[in-house]
Amino acid sequence: MTTENSNDTEKKTCPITDILENMRAQLHTEGQLSASIRPVAARVTRIITEVTLGRGNASLKELAGAVSELESVAPELAGSIAASLKKDKTEWENHIARNTCSAGTCFLPRSAPCQVACPAHIDIPSMMAHVGHGDFSKSLEVLSKDTPLPDSCGLVCPAPCEYECVQNTVSGEPVFIRPMKHVAARCAEIRPELKKAAPTGKKIAIVGCGPAGLTAAYYLAQKGHSVEIFDEREHPGGVMRYGIPNYRLPDYKLYAEIDVIKNLGVKIHLGYTVRQAREFQDKGYDATLLATGMQNSKRLGVPGDDQDFVIGGMDFLSAVRSGKNPRVGPHVIVIGGGNAAIDVAMTAFRQGATKVQMWYRRNRKQMPANPHEVELALAEGVELVEFWAPTRIFPDKRIEFERSRYAPDAKTTPPVTVRADQIFAGIGQEADLGWLDGTKIETKWGNIVCDPVTLQTGEPGIFAGGDIAHGASTVVAAIGSGKRAAESIHSWLMGIPADFESLEPKRRDEVPFLPSTPQQRTSSDRAHIEENDPLTRRVSHDFMQKDWDEKVAAVEAERCLRCDICIGCGLCELACMEVGAEALKMVETKGGRMVFKDFTTPAEKCIGCGACTSVCPTGAIIVEDRDGFRITEITGTIVRKQPLQVCSCCGETFSASARQYYKTRDTLGKKVLEEMLCPACARIQSAKSMKEMQWMAQLF
Template sequence: MTTEKETKKTCPVTDILENLRAQLHTEGQLPAKARPAVARVARIVTEVTLGRGNIRNFEELAKAAKELEQIVPSLGAAVLASLKKDREEWTAHVEQNTCEAGICFVPRSAPCQVACPAHIDIPSMMARVGHGDYAQSLSVLAADTPLPDSCGLVCPAPCEDVCVQKAVSGAAVFIRPMKHVAARCADVKPNLEKGAPTGKKIAIVGCGPAGLTAAYYLAQKGHDVEIFDERAQPGGVMRYGIPNYRLPEAKLNAEIDVVKNLGVKINLGHTVRDAKEFQKKGYDATLLATGLQNSKPLGVEGDKQDFVIGGMDFLSAVRNGKNPQVGPHVIVIGGGNAAIDVAMTAFRQGATKVQMWYRRNRAQMPANPHEVELALAEGVELVEFWAPTRVLPDNRIEFERSRYAPDAKTVAPVTVRADHIMAGIGQDADLSWLEGSNIKTEWGNIVVDQTSLLTDEPGIFAAGDIAHGASTVVAAIGSGKRAAESINSYLMGVPADYESLKPQRRDEVPFLESTPAQRVSPERAHIEEIDPQVRKFSHEFMQFDWDEKVAAVEAERCLRCDICIGCGLCELACIEVGAEALKMIETKNGRMVFNDFTTPAEKCIGCGACTSVCPTGAIIVEDRDGYRVTEITGTVVRKQALEVCSCCGETFSASVNQEMETRMELGKMTRGGILCPTCARAKSAESMQQMQWMTSVF
């Protein structure tokens, strides 16, 4: 039976915090006089969730909650009740920095870096591009991938899906091609060296992204690595499954050379027929990274006929130089990235009419939206909500209305004639060569331990699509990194350092200077592409090189989530002092983010409360050249002229209202001079004492 402890997924501390934030961020929810008191409580609770709490927080929080109860009874009472009812969990948060629900104290890495399967330090990489330091940007990339240029061209960019700029302006930072800019413009390549020899020998079966990545890291650890692949050229799916117009051969070859230069030997034309072949030959470990080379059949009656072609088989034949001709009418079944590549390649191989028939609609296609746009621009027709039922001998295919269609029960099946029908619904692997081993398979994939990627055969590991199912190049890179760490652990008898595979800061990069308007601009840069009606007949690279100056401007839109961890302390401190100059919103994953870099210019009083609570240095308030300057991750949001106190001689920043009040009330005593807040308060107190004395005398 499942216990309450096992099902618990909430934390009383964060529940209180979310309620307080919701009150602060809902317009008109709180009277103005209550907001500083609510912000004070929320700030204390936030510090507890960040691990900055101590036993004194209980006293401070209880006192603040009691004061809040006098202003907003329901909120103050809720906090006090939680402190009493959930005392044990509050104590664990404060004294042990532990959260039973596992919500608090988690690393606050940039969402883009977390979403990237290779965990590339994206903010540092982009900031270096913005500074024009392409060699250092490439070095940042090289720490997490041997294939930065390929990623910059073909990655579906899961990083952009979670970019917090998307929540601010509606348009994510254009991250993907930044990697291509770094790889193209770097005048110095990263200094990679093979580690000191360990005497261990490793065989890798498959020269695709997972195999190349594992070899890249294992060689740097000093192991002797050989790759075996049955094809004539290295690269796996990057060469034989991705068209040249998306990933040019020369760029791929250059990245493979980086791996070879580490001493990795690549043996081509080698077909493995026994999973334990390399164990028998004396290798210390084997990694199976063969990918999924075969096209998945349609799985309907008649799908074995000659005019029905597997999508991956077609793409492979084109890249092999076999020049298969198709058309003039081609129907592609499927809605993923592979189906898009098949459809666009069909035009380049003779088709004049290409249709994609898909069982759902465009919004539900798994293909990258930009790839879909490219295909439609070239003339590919998308036919939604149809599923194939059988293929007839006379080049006809029958479809029925998909159950996902709103009119599924009323539309009759249709039969369509086409010269070729291509299956773009997935990939399979031939696993017959695993017979005779203890390696298990399930759903067409090798079964592995999800942490170590070790199979049931000692010393044999598996990574990439063959282990996890069809995915992306960058996912295979992430899998290859994990395999390398596990294999090194296995061979050297040391614990695997899986922590090193988590998102890491690879560089300390200064902020880019940017204007408030640019930081929240919805104007996302784009890459110029060759005219669709010209490129559709060519296998040459389909886009123009992205101008590095445009890339640098786009990099300024990055909100630097590696530095600003989205804790919201600065906003709470600003509300607490009554300035209300900092405006943040909450993203889907609970991270706070600035959505307004312009309000501080009007409301910031230069008090420095924000920078005093910021745990990372994302906000800087400092005096420069006669001004008090407030910066948020590199953007100057406020410049205030510094005044010199006529009493103590210290410089200070005065808002217009403060300055007028000081001049009016104290001008005579200071002969028109301006007092700093401390001296103004002292003078005011002195005046009050004099008034009281005069009143008592007269």
């Protein structure tokens, strides 16, 4: 066992995983191992992989035998494994007999990376597969299990799922996941039937009608609780209504989803100002969730940032969404590089600006804003000025910038001064927490301090969720927080253990594979959504995005590699190496997950032996005989179709590429007979011939 110390935190590595990674590297490095060594090396690697997966057919005896075989052809490769079997014998035994790993790196759930990356843990592969099959109602049903706001997410989510999509490794372009949710919500003919549990008699107050509060209400109401939401604004929706422009998230789409929550019996009280966090308990509510979000803009923190023409970005967006119609320009400067700053810049055009600049302390690649949103802003005419940070603002509307420390020429470039009509601070949000005075609720860095697991604050029965608890983030992150808050509150009210495991990434449906070609599965031709003309849309608050054609979405769904079923263990590739076919080609992605890089190679090299499907633990690979052919299919893609032959000896069918010919002479010894045998019969005939040759040798 090895340990590494980093930031005073001990990190353990598993010796078995270390060996596995080394063996994979040897097998995947071209020319590293000869053809005579590769099959036995693959066998050893397969057994080690099975050990790390907890598959019961692996044993130390089998592994030792394989290592011994490897030692005869590649002693230098087998040496480290043999040494580990002795040195780390207890670790090996614990892995095989008890499925335990002292480093905690083996036997982990192998959920789809996109679902793990999604803060709401939406079952993205199942959702997209339903879209591919054209069953939008089923897709929306999958979504409804993890979010009450699928349409809103489909429009405004920054799509962290796409950053983790393994299609990135295969083709360089992730599957276009984000708008799939919008397509499902728009095209579903039947809405999911939400069932409510029997009334519990418990009454819950939620402060804040944003994504976290709405999500918590959605799940708590389904658990049978009476839920009421209190918000000081005129309209529901929180940051989705007041912080996200209408051209990105139209009111009617948001309100349609809020109506679903209302139909569960949730009451929403608007124009309500909370004066003290404990007031709802004093009024008879059994629990309270604080989900007020971060409504106020952060100041720039430089001299002169308190002047009238220096405006908070969120304050500006809120004023526009409230119908106050603030006019700006003609020259506007926005400080910041996040999604909110992008919204401010694009909204400034719609409120009268003719020149909009975004000044950011890093470069474009390092901006936290969604890259697609950045492209939209630049297309509308927003100018990005990189590597500058504000230092002070003068009364005559001039702002001074200095080269930021991230700039390569930071030490040699002098400061610059620019004049603008308005300066917007788009560097973040904060909250007014004065209504927490007199309680045991603590705050830190402008956020409410709560238990990271249960979200409970220092006041019994009062919980916190969303931005107010974890800092300004995204709508989908607030949804994930609302789900956790609902489970915690339900557990606390009912006096039962919280089922946090149900919040983890899980498959929500069993969806058949989509038929797709090898070329489509590895295509970098990612679909896109048409938007209205940039110069036309920048003066309008109308919805800027055209509806994504559901047929185009269905084709894009075919690019999904179905990581919910193919867990990326690599056993199939190793089994293929063992038999010498070398038809399956995989590469390693993040976290040790393997993924098919080439779906076309099997068309030439697959022999239809079925070794791959025999070791696959999930059914991701299918090898079956139908309609006179042996079909090899990988997560819905037919990679090999071979005509079947009939064995001259046993009469069984087998794939043509695996046929073997056996030559004999007739009883008179004059004519050569050629029989087509299956591999099993060919081996028997070969063994029989060897015995006959040995017998003849003994006679002479």
